[in-house]
Amino acid sequence: MESDDRRQYHRWSKEMRVELSELSFSDQRQRMISTRCLNVSAGGLLLESPQFFQTGDKVRVKLFVPRLNRYHPSYFKVFESSTDQNLMAVAEVVRVEERVPFQKYRIGIQFLDVYEDDWQALFRMIQSESGQEPDHQG
Numbered sequence: 001m002e003s004d005d006r007r008q009y010h011r012w013s014k015e016m017r018v019e020l021s022e023l024s025f026s027d028q029r030q031r032m033i034s035t036r037c038l039n040v041s042a043g044g045l046l047l048e049s050p051q052f053f054q055t056g057d058k059v060r061v062k063l064f065v066p067r068l069n070r071y072h073p074s075y076f077k078v079f080e081s082s083t084d085q086n087l088m089a090v091a092e093v094v095r096v097e098e099r100v101p102f103q104k105y106r107i108g109i110q111f112l113d114v115y116e117d118d119w120q121a122l123f124r125m126i127q128s129e130s131g132q133e134p135d136h137q138g
Contacts, residue, residue: 009041012126016064018047023058023090042123044091044110052105057093059109062086071121087122089114
C-alpha cells in the first residue's frame with residue numbers, strides 16, 4: 001500500500017487492458033488506443049500509453065476488469081464470461097510523464113463520470129483484492 005497522503009483511494013497494482021480515446025465532439029470518429037493500466041484505484045488509473053495526451057485532456061476509458069460483476073451491488077449469479085466485463089468512464093488526464101521519447105508515456109487519469117454501480121464494484125474489488133478492510137463508501 002502506498003502511503004501518499006494526497007491519495008483519496010488505495011491504489012491496487014494490477015495490470016489490466018484498457019481502451020481509451022480523446023473525448024471530442026467532432027464528427028470524426030476518434031481513434032481508440034489499446035493499452036494497459038499499471039495500477040487502478042476507485043479514483044482513476046495510471047496508464048502506459050503509446051500516444052501523448054496533455055494534462056486536462058478529457059478521455060473515454062474502457063477498463064477490462066475480469067470478475068467485476070461479482071462485486072456489483074445487485075449482482076445476480078448467472079453463467080457469464082468473466083473476461084468480457086468492463087467499466088466505462090469519462091476521465092481527465094491529470095499527469096503525463098514521457099518514458100521513451102515520442103513512443104511511451106505514463107499517464108495518470110482521474111475518473112469524472114462512472115456509472116455508480118460499476119464504481120461501487122470497482123471500489124469493493126480493490127478493497128477485497130488488496131486486503132483492505134471494508135469501507136462504507138457510497
